[in-house]
Amino acid sequence: METVYQMMATTLSEHFGVPEDHIHPDATFEELDVDSLARAEMLAVVEGRLKVTLDQEPGGLTLGEAAARIERLLAGGTGGAATAAAPPPGTGPASLPGPLL
Template identity: 40%
Template structure:
């Protein structure tokens, strides 16, 4: 789960130019000023990086970073990626 969160933070700060000081597990994507288009782009980016499907219907600004991390981690476990060391595809 830590690798997923670390990647999420890196993606938010590098690709979406979110200030690293603003990134905390309890912050929502909306708190970080990501609009609906940016949230969908984040989901697509995570899907491509980890090679997993994510339900884009769940891509809302109200989602916390902790919830998103858990969603990705759960999908990785279901997909078997965690069993392969959690490495992205």
């Protein structure tokens, strides 16, 4: 089974032309020259592939940190789907602080 990180790395390479040898868990989107529009497109790909709704713009996290946050979000969801849309504070696993990607 493909991990969230592997899916993100494949998407960055295939959809956004990021050279595979530049992609590693400690790289940030900024270091990979992935601009805000491409990050928004990346969110759409992640949402479609993982059946999850992410409402936060990718930030300064590394790819590894972003993948770990998404995996935690998925693990706390029900039926394999999770929502990061603004629930009341502290009411569930979707209330993660900070950017998801």
